[in-house]
Amino acid sequence: MEDRRAHAAHTVITVGTENPVPLVHTTATAEPLITLFSPRELVLDSRCNAGDVFGTEIEQRTRRSPTIILQPRVLASRPLPFVPRRLSGRSRLSRNDVVGGQANVPMTGFLPIVLKMTVQTEQDLRTSFVLSPHLLDNGIGRAASNAVSIPADKHMAEVNHAVVRFDPQVGGYFILSNQSTCNADIGTYIRLTPCVAGDVVSTKQWPLDVGCRFRVGKSDFEVIAIVGEKPSMSLRVQSGKLAGKTYLFDAAGGTIGRSADNTIHTGDGELSRRHAAVWFDDGMFYLQDIGSTNATFMRLCSAYSDPYRLEIGDQILVSQTCFSVNRFDFGVCENMGARKHMEDAHTIIQDLNISGLSAAGISPQSFFGVFDGHGGLEASQYVNDHLHKNLLCHINNLCRDNGMNVDDVHSIIARGLTCAFETTDTDFLKTSSRPQAGSTATTVVIAGSTIYTANVGDSRTVLSRNGRGIRLSNDHKPSRPDEAQRIRDTGGFIIHGRVMGELAVSRAFGDCEFKTYDAYSSQTGLRLEDEHGVEQPMIDPSEILKGPLVISTPEISQVQITEHDEFILMASDGLFDVFEDQVAVDFIRSIQMIHPSCNLSW
Numbered sequence: 128m129e130d131r132r133a134h135a136a137h138t139v140i141t142v143g144t145e146n147p148v149p150l151v152h153t154t155a156t157a158e159p160l161i162t163l164f165s166p167r168e169l170v171l172d173s174r175c176n177a178g179d180v181f182g183t184e185i186e187q188r189t190r191r192s193p194t195i196i197l198q199p200r201v202l203a204s205r206p207l208p209f210v211p212r213r214l215s216g217r218s219r220l221s222r223n224d225v226v227g228g229q230a231n232v233p234m235t236g237f238l239p240i241v242l243k244m245t246v247q248t249e250q251d252l253r254t255s256f257v258l259s260p261h262l263l264d265n266g267i268g269r270a271a272s273n274a275v276s277i278p279a280d281k282h283m284a285e286v287n288h289a290v291v292r293f294d295p296q297v298g299g300y301f302i303l304s305n306q307s308t309c310n311a312d313i314g315t316y317i318r319l320t321p322c323v324a325g326d327v328v329s330t331k332q333w334p335l336d337v338g339c340r341f342r343v344g345k346s347d348f349e350v351i352a353i354v355g356e357k358p359s360m361s362l363r364v365q366s367g368k369l370a371g372k373t374y375l376f377d378a379a380g381g382t383i384g385r386s387a388d389n390t391i392h393t394g395d396g397e398l399s400r401r402h403a404a405v406w407f408d409d410g411m412f413y414l415q416d417i418g419s420t421n422a423t424f425m426r427l428c429s430a431y432s433d434p435y436r437l438e439i440g441d442q443i444l445v446s447q448t449c450f451s452v453n454r455f456d457f458g459v460c461e462n463m464g465a466r467k468h469m470e471d472a473h474t475i476i477q478d479l480n481i482s483g484l485s486a487a488g489i490s491p492q493s494f495f496g497v498f499d500g501h502g503g504l505e506a507s508q509y510v511n512d513h514l515h516k517n518l519l520c521h522i523n524n525l526c527r528d529n530g531m532n533v534d535d536v537h538s539i540i541a542r543g544l545t546c547a548f549e550t551t552d553t554d555f556l557k558t559s560s561r562p563q564a565g566s567t568a569t570t571v572v573i574a575g576s577t578i579y580t581a582n583v584g585d586s587r588t589v590l591s592r593n594g595r596g597i598r599l600s601n602d603h604k605p606s607r608p609d610e611a612q613r614i615r616d617t618g619g620f621i622i623h624g625r626v627m628g629e630l631a632v633s634r635a636f637g638d639c640e641f642k643t644y645d646a647y648s649s650q651t652g653l654r655l656e657d658e659h660g661v662e663q664p665m666i667d668p669s670e671i672l673k674g675p676l677v678i679s680t681p682e683i684s685q686v687q688i689t690e691h692d693e694f695i696l697m698a699s700d701g702l703f704d705v706f707e708d709q710v711a712v713d714f715i716r717s718i719q720m721i722h723p724s725c726n727l728s729w
Contacts, residue, residue, distance in 0.1 A: 215441075216333040240257075240452055266290050277448050288305055289302055301436050301437065304426075316424035319424070321417065335353075339428075339430055358377060360405070386401070399420050401417055402417070455477065461473070472507045476493065477491065484522065489536055496511070496571075497569050499568075499584065506565050514548070518543055518547035521546040522539060525539045544683055545680060552679035563639050567583060568584060570681075573688075585602040585700045614676050617673050617674045633677060634680070635679065642675035642676070
């Protein structure tokens, strides 16, 4: 993105030619927002999109590797992806018949889900599929008659390799593996969520029994015997480099991984050094994923042959095709340009699983963010890693302290967003070795049927409603009269449309030299360096200013989702400095008309 301290940017602000949709803008001192409407069914019709992540060049020439690569390998220093806390494993199995002859039960209020391929090749005609509660069986197979048709997966059954069914009695989706494929080499699997350190409950979600089968990297394992007196479990390797071998685990358990110090080490390059573990406790053996990159999968057979309840954020492996379970479809495109490092970041979380909101019936809560860094990547990466976590924490605290009333939901979410933005900024300024780096942020929280948009800086969010671009956020630039007056009242000034003649945005994370902050007493030895590592003199802005020139308090708007809403576009100024809102919306819609399989709809 453009360096906001090098070149002035000029953005044309347009809101559409029709009457705009009224949005309620709030700040930290704003009045409570209007009452939340009850969640309703939203129609989704999402197919292939051009923003999906492609596989490697080899995977594009062939069908796909024996084990699906769920995500690109990242540096060990990067934090693990955010995983909302929820139980999985045996607790999700339904011992009763799911659906079957219950089509007469009213389906109003139930939401569709989207199965989205985690890796695609050029042979995949579609990568996203909507599963509706109105269909009795959402089959997954190669034939076009399936609700999810994957003709490129040669190992998948023609019809109903697996079936996703909706149970209106419990209001959930369940996946069942076709019993005819249970004895085949290719089945249906559920990805294990990594164990949480110190959380005993998370270590016992996947108990093992005779006949259980699971996949680790390119190898499949089956439990063939469990002896109780002196606890032992025999594990046979069904496929992979060690196929045919049998391993014995006692009460001490063991690990599976790439390095030689594991109980089972296969040398498989797709495995993490320590990938999975077998643990014994209270008379039972358990399977655990210990933070692997490419995941551990439990097969839906034997003790796990009953219908398995799906939740947003789950990943399923059907034959050789991996899907994520989503509330909304999405596409991402980013370009580093000529920069040495990528300074931008984005966050996509389909369900934050905020317990306080879920208890009030506001579920799921989806979070999306675009963060445009400047002066380095430190600020945008920090905001990308921490903003949603702070939001979850603050909203839960507000729900607990104030009680939970549906009428208070709007004000609680708005206050939570404001607190999360300001807390994230304060923490970054106090802990970062380069607090002079900065970042904008435009974020969307979809809770029930309401869209909340929180924004600092000049990244922007635009809603397409019946083809008309409706801006959901306001750019924060020194050229805005209200922002310019705020800066002057604080003791600053505007030169050439920039704060103090330098910064092209009036609100941002980081940018410590434009803020007052208590870094000097909280962190001794703090050094300011420019992007070339040259130390800069320390000047406390608090000594000369009445307050921060650049703030991180977001402007927040809300709007109800309607049946006419098509998609939300979130982007940095790199797009909107070139495209006006309506032009960008028209461009996306023109692509959808040319390529119907690239629809990105609700």
